Amino acid sequence: xxxALVIGASRGIGRQIAITLARNGFQVGVAAKTxxxxxKLPGTIHSVSSEITQQGxxxxxxxxxxxxxxxxxxxxxxxxxxxxxLDFVVxxxxxxxxxxxxxxxxxxxxxxxxxxxxxxxxxxxxxLPYFLEQKSGKILLISPPIYSRFFxxxxxxxxxxxxxxxxxxxxxxxxxxxxxxxxxLWPATVIESHVTRVRKVPAKLMRNPTIFADACLRIAQEKxxxxxxxxxxxxxxxxLCGVTDFSQYRCDPDNEPPRMMPKTLPSLxxxxxxxxxFSFSKL
Numbered sequence: 001x002x003x004a005l006v007i008g009a010s011r012g013i014g015r016q017i018a019i020t021l022a023r024n025g026f027q028v029g030v031a032a033k034t035x036x037x038x039x040k041l042p043g044t045i046h047s048v049s050s051e052i053t054q055q056g057x058x059x060x061x062x063x064x065x066x067x068x069x070x071x072x073x074x075x076x077x078x079x080x081x082x083x084x085x086l087d088f089v090v091x092x093x094x095x096x097x098x099x100x101x102x103x104x105x106x107x108x109x110x111x112x113x114x115x116x117x118x119x120x121x122x123x124x125x126x127x128l129p130y131f132l133e134q135k136s137g138k139i140l141l142i143s144p145p146i147y148s149r150f151f152x153x154x155x156x157x158x159x160x161x162x163x164x165x166x167x168x169x170x171x172x173x174x175x176x177x178x179x180x181x182x183x184x185l186w187p188a189t190v191i192e193s194h195v196t197r198v199r200k201v202p203a204k205l206m207r208n209p210t211i212f213a214d215a216c217l218r219i220a221q222e223k224x225x226x227x228x229x230x231x232x233x234x235x236x237x238x239x240l241c242g243v244t245d246f247s248q249y250r251c252d253p254d255n256e257p258p259r260m261m262p263k264t265l266p267s268l269x270x271x272x273x274x275x276x277x278f279s280f281s282k283l
Contacts, residue, residue: 003083004220005029005075007064007123008093011043012193013142013209017090018048020213021220022057026088029079031062033093042194058083066093066119076126085134088220089127091120091164092142096195098154109156116143117163124167124182135179140219141168144186145231145265165231169268172229181228183219187212188235189257204255211249214238233261 004021008014010032022028030049037044045061052059060082064075080086095115097108120141131137143164144150151158168184175181190196190206215234218241219227235246250256 001025001027001058001083002087002220003027003029003079003085004088004090005031005062005079005086005127006090006092007031007066007072007075007119008091008142009048010034010045011041011048012195013187013191013212014090014092015043015048015051016209016213017092017216018059019052019055019057020210020217021088022052022059023055024217024221026220027058027060027083028052029060029062029075029082031064031075033063033065035061035063064093066122067114069122072119072122073126076123076130080130086127086130086137088138088140089123090140090142090216091123093119094142095160096157098157100153101155104156112157112160113163116160117167120164120167124171128180131180132178137180138220138222138225139180139182140216141165141182141184142186143168143184143231145184145233145261146268147262147265149262168231169229175225175228179225181225183227183229184231185212185215185219185237186231186233186261188233188259188261190260192251203251205257206251207246207249207257208251211235211238211246214243231265235259 004026006014006018009018009030018028018030030045032045034041034044049059049061062075062078064071066072093115095112097112124139127139141164143161146162146165165184168182171182191212192206192208196206212234215237
């Protein structure tokens with residue numbers, strides 16, 4: 001039975017990813033910082049693990065503060081020890097502060113960089129030895145495609161998330177022909193979550209997190225490394241997989257939510273893509 005580690009799995013999208021993977025035959029390490037319920041943040045590693053086991057699945061709750069390297073290392077090791085293997089790792093942990101540069105003090109900037117970009121990097125560093133040794137494994141980072149509009153009004157946050165996508169793009173070159181792959185995934189529309197409920201976002205503007213989890217599942221089930229280095233959108237990827245009915249994902253059954261992402265995304269490749277820039281250092 002394949003095994004997955006989902007970091008940032010106590011609520012929202014991460015919770016649904018863990019549940020969907022478990023329903024489809026994965027043993028799941030449910031990792032997150034939250035281990036105790038609170039009125040401000042409903043959902044814990046234990047509540048999600050309980051949901052999975054009550055449905056007949058296999059889950060291990062793992063407390064993991066992604067600002068702590070040792071806790072990330074322990075999360076990976078706990079999965080390998082509990083399941084005897086590890087096949088799919090999702091980094092969904094995130095710190096979200098949508099403010100302009102002038103309104104984002106260093107303390108908040110550091111929080112986002114540590115949880116988002118650095119946490120993803122640390123996770124990758126701890127997962128790679130296992131995956132490279134077994135010559136298989138998929139890593140999924142929850143980060144957006146790179147395009148200019150994403151930076152507007154939330155540049156500090158964008159820096160932390162785009163850094164994750166750069167990790168996907170850059171590491172993919174190092175992983176060629178290893179059997180290991182890394183991919184980024186982002187929602188095409190607003191996804192219902194604890195934050196959207198607090199902010200009272202109208203249901204007609206959102207999809208439920210099942211769409212995102214379904215895309216994650218299909219990435220996990222890919223038989224090849226064809227997605228290595230790609231930054232995907234959930235809806236677009238599912239369409240490529242043959243899904244045509246998206247009404248099942250609506251929060252409001254009578255309204256298809258508007259797309260928040262561009263219909264087409266820019267290519268970051270250049271004509272000199274294959275030139276080895278390191279060769280210039282020898283001149």
